[in-house]
Amino acid sequence: MHIEPDIDLAFIGGSGLYNLDNFNMETALSIDTPYGKTSSEIITGKMYGRNICFIPRHGKTHSLLPSEVPYAANIWALKSIGITKLIGVSAVGSLQKDIKPLDMVIPNQLIDNTNRRVSSFFGKGLVAHVSMSDPFCSQLSETLTTILQSENMSHHSEKTLVVIEGPQFSTYAESHMYRKLGGHIIGMTTAQESKLAREAEICYSSIAMVTDYDCWNKNEEPVTSQIVISNLKQNVTKVQRLIKNIVKTPVLSSDACACKDSLSNALIKDRLKLDSSLIEKLNPIVKKYIN
Ligand SMILES: [Zn+2]
Secondary structure (H helix, E strand, O other): OOOOOOOOEEEEEOOOOOOOOOOEEEEEEOOOEOOEOOOOOEEEEEEOOEEEEEEEOOOOOOOOOHHHOOHHHHHHHHHHOOOOEEEEEEEEEEOOOOOOOOOEEEEEEEEEEOOOOOOOOOEOOEEEOOOOOOOOOHHHHHHHHHHHHHOOOOEEEEEEEEEEOOOOOOOHHHHHHHHHOOOOEEEOOOHHHHHHHHHOOOEEEEEEEEEEEOOOOOOOOOOOHHHHHHHHHHHHHHHHHHHHHHHHOHHHHOOOOOHHHOOOOOEEOOOOOOOHHHHHHOHHHHOOOOO
16 A cells, blocks of 8 residues: 655545546555445545645535444544544534534534444544544634635634534424534534544534525525525535635644644553454554553
């Protein structure tokens, strides 16, 4: 397997984002992980002279439900090739009137309301409790917000993303409940990526593209699939522009956050006698701490 030595930045594409513009693909990595296959091969290559990689979250042909995405395999594989910065792009609904369709949101908080997904690398003999008080990398998120400002793109930051299991959208009562809980936008991915990336000591931030108002807003025209698809296409065009600027931004190379040490006080290993198969399984995640 050929791996670029200086590849550090990866993107996970959500609904509508299955390729990156101006990306010269070099390899398609098929990595076997202890958590199964990744959503698709990991595409590595160059964009504006920088080595990056990309995975379409729902597969190349959008064949995976949000509940079926192999989040642990994706993060494990990205960690194993040396990724330190990860940006997940996803389509969301808005729970607040001032967050309009076609706006971009950089969330800083999560409410995870999913209930049947693998959300941790740990267990079966090795225990860790990482902090999730700030579920996104503050430095990476700040960089994204700065780029959105400089590109004059309508956006919001410091918002709370509610993640539901899906695949159905919320009921009217649920949509109102999430608003009362403090949610600003709502989606079906992101929570597991945020948790697993934190355990893997990878900086992770999210770009949420608003396609519609969730069903709470009865004053709006009823959302049709044509409106959602049209908004999704416009959002993807904007996010491609955003990604171009992210790749060109050198500040992403600095180490101004604590993500890379998130396991340092989280592993409970003083009394531990680990079996070798578990150490092998978690090797890319814990090799810094356990020999
Ligand atoms: Zn970070």
